Amino acid sequence: MTSPLRLGIAGLGTVGVGVVRIVQKNAELLAARAGRPIEIVAVSARARDKDRGVDLSAYAWEDDPVTLARRDDIDVFIEVMGGHEGPAKDATEAAIASGKDVVSANKALLAIHGQALAEAAEDKGAVIRFEAAVAGGIPVVKALTEGLAANEITRVMGVMNGSCNYILTRMENAGLTYQQVFDEANALGYLEADPELDVGGIDAGHKLALLSAIAFGTQVDFGAVELEGIGSVTIEDIRQAADMGFKIKLLGVAQMTGRGLEQRMSPCLVPDTSPLGQLQGGTNMVVIEGDAVTQIVLRGPGAGEGPTASAVMGDVMDIARGLRVSTFGQPARKLRKARAARAAIPAPYYLRMHLIDKPGALAKVAHALGEAGISIDRMRQYDHSATEAPVLIVTHKTTRTALDEAIASFAATGVVAGEPVAIRIEAV
Amino acid sequence: MTSPLRLGIAGLGTVGVGVVRIVQKNAELLAARAGRPIEIVAVSARARDKDRGVDLSAYAWEDDPVTLARRDDIDVFIEVMGGHEGPAKDATEAAIASGKDVVSANKALLAIHGQALAEAAEDKGAVIRFEAAVAGGIPVVKALTEGLAANEITRVMGVMNGSCNYILTRMENAGLTYQQVFDEANALGYLEADPELDVGGIDAGHKLALLSAIAFGTQVDFGAVELEGIGSVTIEDIRQAADMGFKIKLLGVAQMTGRGLEQRMSPCLVPDTSPLGQLQGGTNMVVIEGDAVTQIVLRGPGAGEGPTASAVMGDVMDIARGLRVSTFGQPARKLRKARAARAAIPAPYYLRMHLIDKPGALAKVAHALGEAGISIDRMRQYDHSATEAPVLIVTHKTTRTALDEAIASFAATGVVAGEPVAIRIEAV
Numbered sequence: 001m002t003s004p005l006r007l008g009i010a011g012l013g014t015v016g017v018g019v020v021r022i023v024q025k026n027a028e029l030l031a032a033r034a035g036r037p038i039e040i041v042a043v044s045a046r047a048r049d050k051d052r053g054v055d056l057s058a059y060a061w062e063d064d065p066v067t068l069a070r071r072d073d074i075d076v077f078i079e080v081m082g083g084h085e086g087p088a089k090d091a092t093e094a095a096i097a098s099g100k101d102v103v104s105a106n107k108a109l110l111a112i113h114g115q116a117l118a119e120a121a122e123d124k125g126a127v128i129r130f131e132a133a134v135a136g137g138i139p140v141v142k143a144l145t146e147g148l149a150a151n152e153i154t155r156v157m158g159v160m161n162g163s164c165n166y167i168l169t170r171m172e173n174a175g176l177t178y179q180q181v182f183d184e185a186n187a188l189g190y191l192e193a194d195p196e197l198d199v200g201g202i203d204a205g206h207k208l209a210l211l212s213a214i215a216f217g218t219q220v221d222f223g224a225v226e227l228e229g230i231g232s233v234t235i236e237d238i239r240q241a242a243d244m245g246f247k248i249k250l251l252g253v254a255q256m257t258g259r260g261l262e263q264r265m266s267p268c269l270v271p272d273t274s275p276l277g278q279l280q281g282g283t284n285m286v287v288i289e290g291d292a293v294t295q296i297v298l299r300g301p302g303a304g305e306g307p308t309a310s311a312v313m314g315d316v317m318d319i320a321r322g323l324r325v326s327t328f329g330q331p332a333r334k335l336r337k338a339r340a341a342r343a344a345i346p347a348p349y350y351l352r353m354h355l356i357d358k359p360g361a362l363a364k365v366a367h368a369l370g371e372a373g374i375s376i377d378r379m380r381q382y383d384h385s386a387t388e389a390p391v392l393i394v395t396h397k398t399t400r401t402a403l404d405e406a407i408a409s410f411a412a413t414g415v416v417a418g419e420p421v422a423i424r425i426e427a428v
Numbered sequence: 429m430t431s432p433l434r435l436g437i438a439g440l441g442t443v444g445v446g447v448v449r450i451v452q453k454n455a456e457l458l459a460a461r462a463g464r465p466i467e468i469v470a471v472s473a474r475a476r477d478k479d480r481g482v483d484l485s486a487y488a489w490e491d492d493p494v495t496l497a498r499r500d501d502i503d504v505f506i507e508v509m510g511g512h513e514g515p516a517k518d519a520t521e522a523a524i525a526s527g528k529d530v531v532s533a534n535k536a537l538l539a540i541h542g543q544a545l546a547e548a549a550e551d552k553g554a555v556i557r558f559e560a561a562v563a564g565g566i567p568v569v570k571a572l573t574e575g576l577a578a579n580e581i582t583r584v585m586g587v588m589n590g591s592c593n594y595i596l597t598r599m600e601n602a603g604l605t606y607q608q609v610f611d612e613a614n615a616l617g618y619l620e621a622d623p624e625l626d627v628g629g630i631d632a633g634h635k636l637a638l639l640s641a642i643a644f645g646t647q648v649d650f651g652a653v654e655l656e657g658i659g660s661v662t663i664e665d666i667r668q669a670a671d672m673g674f675k676i677k678l679l680g681v682a683q684m685t686g687r688g689l690e691q692r693m694s695p696c697l698v699p700d701t702s703p704l705g706q707l708q709g710g711t712n713m714v715v716i717e718g719d720a721v722t723q724i725v726l727r728g729p730g731a732g733e734g735p736t737a738s739a740v741m742g743d744v745m746d747i748a749r750g751l752r753v754s755t756f757g758q759p760a761r762k763l764r765k766a767r768a769a770r771a772a773i774p775a776p777y778y779l780r781m782h783l784i785d786k787p788g789a790l791a792k793v794a795h796a797l798g799e800a801g802i803s804i805d806r807m808r809q810y811d812h813s814a815t816e817a818p819v820l821i822v823t824h825k826t827t828r829t830a831l832d833e834a835i836a837s838f839a840a841t842g843v844v845a846g847e848p849v850a851i852r853i854e855a856v
Contacts, residue, residue, distance in 0.1 A: 022578050032645065033577050101682065115785055131575070137721040139575025146574075146751065147559065148568025149449050149461050150741030257558050275727060278706060292450050292738035295566040299703060299725040310720035313578030323574065323751045330460055 002035040005320040008074035008100075010065035010091050011081035012052055013046035015132065017310025018080060020054045030313075034320035039172065044068040044419040054335075068087035069095035076101045076319055078312060080132075084108035096120045096128070100261050103315040105132035111206035111222040117334035128327045133161050134190035134207040135284040136305025138300040139314060144214050144288055145329040151290025153215040156254045156412060157428065161204035162282030162302040163190050164230050164250040169280045172238045172247075178231065190282075200229035201250060206250035207267040212263050213288070213328045216256050218336055220328065221263075224340035226304035228266035232421055234404035236350060240380075240392050241269050241423075251426055260339030268426040269350050275299070276428050287428065347427070348377060351393040351403070355381075360390065361415040374398040388417050400424070436502035436528075438493035438519050439509035440473035440480055446737025447506060448482045458741075460742045462748035468743075472496040493519035497528065504747055506740060508560075512536035524548045524556070531743040533560035533736060539634035539650040542641065545751065546760035556755045557743035559814065562635040563588050563712040565735025566728040567742060572642050572716055573757040579718025581643040585643050585856065589632035590710030590730040591618050592658050592678040597708045600666045600675075602669045616798070618710075625806050628657035629678060633693040636680035640691050641756045644684050645763055648756065649691075652768035653680075656694035656768040660737040660849055665780060668808075669697050669851075674778075675705040679854055690768030696854040697778050703727070704856050715856065771828035775855070776805060779821040779831070781848035783809075789843040790819065796838035802826045816845050828852070 001387065007023070009016050023030070023040050030038045042060035044067075044249045062068035069077045069091040077095035079102060081088045088109055095102050096117065104110060110117065110130050119127045132143045135158065142154070159165050163185060170181045182199065185191055197203045205225040211222040230250050241248050251268040270276045279285050286301030289295045303309035318324075328335060355361045361379075369376060377394045395403070400422075407420050435451070451458070451468050459465045470488035472495075490496035497505045497519040505523035507530060508748050509516045516537055523530050524545065532538060538545065540560050549556045559569045563586065572584070591613060598609045610627065613619055625631045633653040641648040658678050669676050674697040682691045698704045703725045707713050710740050712730030717723045729735040746752075756763055783789045790809075797804060805822040823831070828850075835848050 018720070026578060026580055026719070029580055029645075030578060032762065035759070138724060139571045141569045142570060142575045146746060147742045148738060149568045149745035150458060151452060151738055152454055152457055156845060200580075217457075273706075275703070275706075278701075278703075290738065291454070292446070292734040292741070294729050294732075294735060296566060297725075297727040299727070302720050306720040306724075307722060310576060310579055310718065313720070314575045317577035318574060323753065325751065327748060331463070334460065400577075 002036045004039045005034070005316070006039050006041045006073060006075045007078055007316065008042045009040060009072055009078045009080065010044045010068055012043060013080065015080040015308045015312065016045065016196045017052050017054055018305035019080065019312050020056070022309050022313050024054070030317065034317055036320055038316060038320055041074050042068050042071055043342045059219045064072035064203060065091035066094045067337060069100065070098050070119065074100060076103055076316060077107060079104040079106055080312065082106055084112045089113060093120070096124055096126055099124045099126055101126050101312055101319050102128045103312055104128060104130045105312055106184055106416070107133040107203065107206035107210060109211045111220055114210065114220040114327065115335070118327035121327060122332050127319065127324050129318065130210065131315050132311035134210055135286050136300065136302040136304065137310045138284060138298045139311065140211070140286045140298050142314070143296065143298060144211060144324060148288060148293055148296065149329065150291050151292045153288065153290050154231050155289040156211045156215045156286070158284065158286035159249050159276060159279055160207040160252055160284050160285055160286065160302065161198055161250055163198040165202065165279060166190060166282045168230060168233065168238070168248055168250065169201070169236050172242065175235065177235055178233060199231055200225045201265040204250060204252055208254055208263055208265050212254040212261065213335065215254060216261055217336065218261055218338035219335045221338060221340065223308050224261070225263040225265055226342060230267055237421060237423065240352065241350065244394070245272055246270060246425065247272045248423065249276055249279070251276065253426060255345060257341045257344040258267060259344045260341035262341045262344050266424065268424045270426055270428045274428045316405065335427065346397040346399050347401055348397055348425040349395045350423045350425055351395060353391055354388045354417040356385055356390050356415055357389055364413045364415045365410045368406045369395070371409065372402045374402055374406055430464045433462070433744070434465045434467050434469045434501060434503045435506055435744065436470045436496045436499055437468060437506045437508065437750065438472045438496055439507065440471060441508065442733045443508040443736045443740065444473065445480050445482055446733035447508065448484070450737050450741050452482070464748055466744060466748055469502050470496055470499055482578055483523050488547035494522045497523035498526050502528060504531055504543055504744060507532040508740065509555055510534055510536070512540045517541060520545060521548070524552055525715040527554055528690045529553045529554050529747050530556045531740055532556060532558045533740055535561040535634040535638060539637045539648060541637065542648040542755065543760060543763070549755060552759050555747065555752050558638065559743050560739035562638055563714050563739045564728065564730040564732065566712060566714060566726045567739065568639070568714045568726050569642065570742070571724065571726060572639060573753060576583065576716060576718050576721055576724070577757065579720045581718050582683070582717065583717040584639045584714070586680050586712065587677050587704060587707055588680055588712050588714065588730065589626055589678055590637040590712055592632065593707060594618060595627070596658060596661065596666070596676055596678065597850040599663050599784045600670065601609045603663065605663055605811065606661060627659055629655045629693040632678060632680055636682055636691055636693050640689065643682060644689055644766065645758055646689055646766035647763045649766060649768065653691040653693055654770060657694055659758065661695050665849060665851065668780065669854065670700065671780065672822070674698060674853065675698055675700045676851065677704055677707070679704065681854060683773060685769045685772040687772045688769035690769045691771050694852065696852045698856045700855055702856045733801035735806065741792050773826040774827050776825055776853040777823045777831055777850060778853055779823060781819055782816040782845040783819050784843055785815055785817055786843055792841045792843045793838045796834045797823070800830045800834035802830055802834055
């Protein structure tokens with residue numbers, strides 16, 4: 001097979017332009033490795049006249065990505081527009097319906113419609129690849145789908161939203177509040193147009209749902225991801241955690257339990273000496289655990305033009321070389337619907353609250369925890385003001401359900417001011 | 429393709445037994461992911477009667493791996509015997525000659541004979557895969573060959589011999605000498621039968637040569653790897669390095685330069701806060717840098733039954749799924765012969781020596797460095813004994829050639845006792 005592989009690119013933002021740059025700059029290298037030339041035939045974006053810093057004059061232009069997706073002269077439809085409904089979905093469906101292979105960086109689309117799209121693609125003998133949708137430049141989809149294919153995967157974890165990790169590490173390093181760093185990051189353009197996609201854990205949750213499907217042979221189910229953002233993490237929590245040898249990360253964890261598939265994306269405490277704990281700034285990290293391999297850690301840039309385009313083009317190179325694997329590593333119709341297990345796996349928790357300064361307050365908290373079967377590993381009262389005493393408790397292993405019950409129970413006695421904060425301590 | 433993929437396994441040591449265990453334990457999972465069953469048909473090892481803790485009764489036995497390799501009823505020949513000549517080579521050649529695909533964990537064989545074997549395989553339409561030969565369970569061959577295939581690779585680095593990293597970190601953590609930890613590791617069975625393969629950097633050099641070939645599209649050339657073992661690293665060096673914010677690692681670095689391909693496997697200083705610097709014990713780490721992706725770090729177990737078997741079986745799963753890629757990522761006959769560049773890329777160096785205590789000694793060292801065009805970043809004299817003064821110098825960027833000339837020059841003046849130690853400081 002030495003005929004050129006012909007690409008149509010829908011979306012000329014950062015990633016689309018990065019793809020164009022790689023195809024132009026590394027053309028010779030790509031052809032040598034693939035055994036055939038890689039060519040861009042047509043592109044599509046909202047504004048035709050915008051200067052994007054790359055020469056697009058050799059490519060056909062389509063205003064409508066759906067028309068692009070249906071062109072007879074492209075083999076692979078590259079979707080780097082984003083959005084889980086509207087043009088991105090329509091064009092991806094159109095590409096599949098006309099038998100094109102699809103390379104997508106669209107985590108939202110795939111996390112929400114991945115099962116239907118994968119089934120449609122397989123009916124047409126087409127493949128959907130989405131390395132760029134998860135953890136940017138890190139070839140984690142490939143590692144999980146192919147490299148570790150002989151393993152029963154026991155857990156997948158990761159820091160998969162660089163903006164959140166940037167915010168948390170900047171809070172710690174500069175001693176700033178969440179709101180200060182959030183505003184700073186927003187002003188610098190580090191956050192999505194809707195920042196809740198980042199700080200609410202939604203974007204990272206999409207990625208976790210995609211990895212879960214591959215890892216556990218289950219239908220992708222973003223709706224089953226327990227989501228908790230980083231908005232309630234305070235600089236006080238970060239300092240207390242550091243004091244005990246932990247860092248706070250927005251950590252995704254997917255694990256098959258006796259009660260079903262547990263998928264969580266939430267702030268967690270991890271040991272500061274662990275690879276996850278040491279991760280600074282916008283870098284991403286994915287940890288994969290399997291019965292044979294034990295543990296693999298993959299680290300790299302989670303976003304940006306070059307890294308994301310590298311992942312898109314890695315998928316394109318696979319297709320050019322004839323390396324074709326099912327979207328989620330198994331035929332889509334063989335993927336099981338997983339039962340969603342919430343809070344199934346016990347863990348120690350970090351618990352912070354402000355006790356109202358009156359006799360017996362602490363006893364009521366301790367009593368409620370004891371009643372819920374939760375034992376205390378360590379406790380600390382600090383910075384005692386006139387009316388409130390900040391108290392920090394680390395519990396022994398418990399479930400989130402039991403902990404929430406205990407919190408509701410002691411909160412009902414009126415001894416705490418504000419909302420207690422509970423953060424899971426994940427063994428990594 | 430739903431017919432079973434039939435395996436013949438040559439070698440039933442740790443890795444071979446690990447492969448048997450995965451095939452037996454995860455049979456259902458493997459079949460679901462590959463779309464076809466994976467079956468072991470025949471095995472071969474030196475001693476038939478040895479109890480290996482796995483049930484081999486369902487498999488045909490061959491005393492001779494060459495006979496195994498030629499069996500008509502196997503599709504894939506798995507070579508996990510080791511050794512770059514003799515039965516491993518004969519059997520691999522026989523497998524290829526009879527059109528079998530080969531999955532090998534044999535870094536020495538491939539680093540030395542890889543080019544000829546790859547050409548022979550391609551002539552037969554067979555593939556050779558060797559994920560297990562490099563960095564154990566880490567899917568680094570796949571990441572480099574496929575995931576990052578769109579990148580011009582600029583540098584590949586790694587800690588790829590767990591025994592050496594164990595020795596170096598144990599020296600530091602326990603304050604023991606090289607010889608003490610070497611003896612301890614040897615007694616624990618952590619080292620190869622010929623320990624020089626580990627501590628001399630040879631084993632890790634084989635792995636680096638394999639990664640270089642993929643990264644730079646060049647014929648694998650182990651002979652061109654500049655090798656330096658860890659035997660001359662002292663606890664004093666480790667402590668001094670730590671004091672300056674560095675760790676000492678046996679680090680492999682491959683880089684294409686204007687003067688040719690530079691491949692080094694030698695002790696290096698790396699920042700203690702970098703992922704490489706933080707790597708403790710027997711874990712491996714590979715860092716890949718490319719023009720688009722910037723930098724990816726892969727970390728995991730570099731040896732052991734499960735991890736190495738995971739890598740072998742990852743290759744088997746690729747073959748079962750019909751994912752077939754050239755041995756070094758390009759047709760073997762298109763790989764260029766690289767010119768070997770030695771010491772082409774300048775770096776700062778750590779230099780330790782014992783000066784004989786007489787007037788003007790230090791001046792002679794400083795003069796020789798200056799004559800060689802080497803400027804001094806910092807210098808320290810410490811622990812002054814009656815007759816010798818240990819001196820530590822960190823240079824600005826220089827080439828190893830210039831440094832060696834300077835060392836020879838001041839050594840000739842008779843001012844140093846013993847051999848000066850020079851260790852490169854690698855920017856990671």
